[in-house]
Amino acid sequence: MKLECISIKGTGNTNEDAYVISQADQVYAVIDGVSSLVPYENRFGQTGGAIAAELVKRKLEIMPPDAVLSDYLTFVNEKLREVMRESEIDWKQKEALWGAACAVVRVKEQHIEYAQTGDCMIFAVYEDDTVRPLTFPQVSLLEQNAIARWEDGIREGLSTRAELHERCKDILIHNRYQANESGGYGVLNGDAACADFIEYGRINRIGLKALVLATDGLFMPRPTGGKGPGWEETVLPIVHKGLQRYTDELIALENNDPECIRYARFKKSDDKTGIVVNLR
Template sequence: MKITSLSVKGSSPWNEDAAVRNEDIRLFGVIDGATSLVPFIGRKGETGGVLAARVIEEYLNRVGLDADTSAQGLLQLLLEANELLQKEMELNGIALEQKEELWNACAVIVHITDHWIDYAQAGDCMLIAFYEDNTIRVVTHDQLEQIDQLTFDKWAEGIASGIVQRDELWAYTKPQIIRGRQLANTPGGNGVLNGDPALANYAEYGRISRVGVKAVLLVSDGLYKPKAAGAVKTDGAVELALGVRDMGLKSYVDWLIDLEESDPECVQYPRVKKSDDKTAIYIDLVE
């Protein structure tokens, strides 16, 4: 296997993403932390999103050879990381019953064997497979897509009303963002690692065969191309995969950052920050 990984900080002060490269047991993952809506600052100035990603990443990187790395075992690893996150929040005085205060993280992890690729996922970190016949398979489901779309629609509504400054658009959209956070680990929402044991009912896991698979890609949602207001709905994960396939991972990320820099106030492409953190692991299986 040949492994290429990158993690690029977005426009916020901290990179809230993390990558898992536990190569001894062929365990890989991407984690996307999210800042709590009630501000939190750690001992070194970290946000809750940074600390969430760090807790999960450190746990998964130290998993040993005796771990159960079947698909169901990977789910259990996410649940154990989620429990550690809960304990860390308790130590830092976070009110666990207040979802606006919780540190959050989406995640996707894979274990690669000679015959199978097992995975577990929560939220909008994605697993994509590339096949020898040029087929692209989006293996996981973006659980946040519909919730995010409501946020983008609200942002676009603010632009249509005449708001053109990103800070003002954030304030206009924040009530919708809060409503979205309330849906974490609920039937109408999405799975997310936030210390809530209910994650067990919303995280997904599974297995695909390695037959015909030449590479797999793990990504955080910062690699999605932003969509112009009113644009025809397209499959963002497929667009992302085509970009990585045609340009290469680093060149695609550079191109995307240039696009984001061209719209610093987030009015041409409605989104809540100029540039999100971008983390990806590309695993070439035929090298």
């Protein structure tokens, strides 16, 4: 079994992503920290998102071999709540909560177990290059409203990312309040309701050649006003070119569009973390 892994900081001060490679237990995960909209840093300069991602990473690295993945993520969520309580985070302000999206797999001899929350993604890739998404980017439906307003701003003549972000700020705050709510999205943020929004399952390994795990910073962006690329445009280049080359090309695309005009998105460059598990 051959592995590839990459984790690169975006335009923020720190990389709020994390990953897990536990070859002894065949457990692999990517984690995307979600910082509070209320600014927070601990005495080491870590944001809430970075703290949450690191906590999820540490807990997954010591997960018992017989743990049920979805149940264990619920346990991790409870631990995150305890850490925030110790830091006196205001539970009435969802925009103040730290959080983490997570995608985790456990590879068995005949099958793959997986669990996911947020917009981290898991893809199964078959011998004929069929790409099978095992998960759904739960935040994407809510973000469509913000992206639509962003694109309206571009059409109205706004030309900087700062102006466009301010135009969408109220939607982004509203979306944060949809965390672990009906019609919203699941995320590890200490809220007990998270347990109802964790997606999980199991597939067999027949014809399977690779698993690709990715945080949303690795997704190929959609051209402004255009149709979004399918998952094949992200996953197959990763499998065929390798994570490093794909990531280099994606960063070059982002650097050529620093104000997020040609490709509507909220950051010039988001943190990027991915794992490819080659099963053949």
